[in-house]
Amino acid sequence: MSGVMEKPIKIEDLLQRNVYDVDEEPHIAIPMDDQTGIPKELTLLCPCGCYTSVGEKLLYSYEGCLECGLCRVVSNNPRMKWTYPKSGRGVHYRFT
Ligand code: SF4
Structure with missing residues (x-):
């Protein structure tokens, strides 16, 4: 044990380490007319x-x-679409 306390890492900083290869086709779609x-x-x-949330509507980004x-x-909601992005697209986690 070194006796040196490590500085806590904020979740926002951890998320910024990830790399996003965003697919132009959304992998999530929720209906706007019936939520x-x-x-x-x-x-x-x-x-x-x-x-x-904007008024009564739920907006999202993928x-x-x-x-x-x-x-x-x-x-x-049976009209909600959720799939993984195409292979190789989407979030790429970085753990360092
Ligand atoms: S991070 Fe999880 S909860 Fe948020 S949009 Fe993606 S799958 Fe849904």
Whole structure:
């Protein structure tokens, strides 16, 4: 044990280490005309803030998605699309 305390790392700093190879075709699509079954709490639950609430509508962006699958699991709308990005696209995690 060195006795030197390491400085805590903020989650925002860890996320900025990732590399995103964004596919032009969204891998997530939620219907704008009927968002039944898509919980507004996604604005709080999504770990990278992909969801925002504007009035009664839930807006989203897929570019910074961590592909955790949480929004797919908690949503119950058959018109919601959730797939992984094409092979090799999407988030590339960096752990150093
Ligand atoms: S899969 Fe995870 S990171 Fe991506 S938008 Fe859904 S909740 Fe957010």
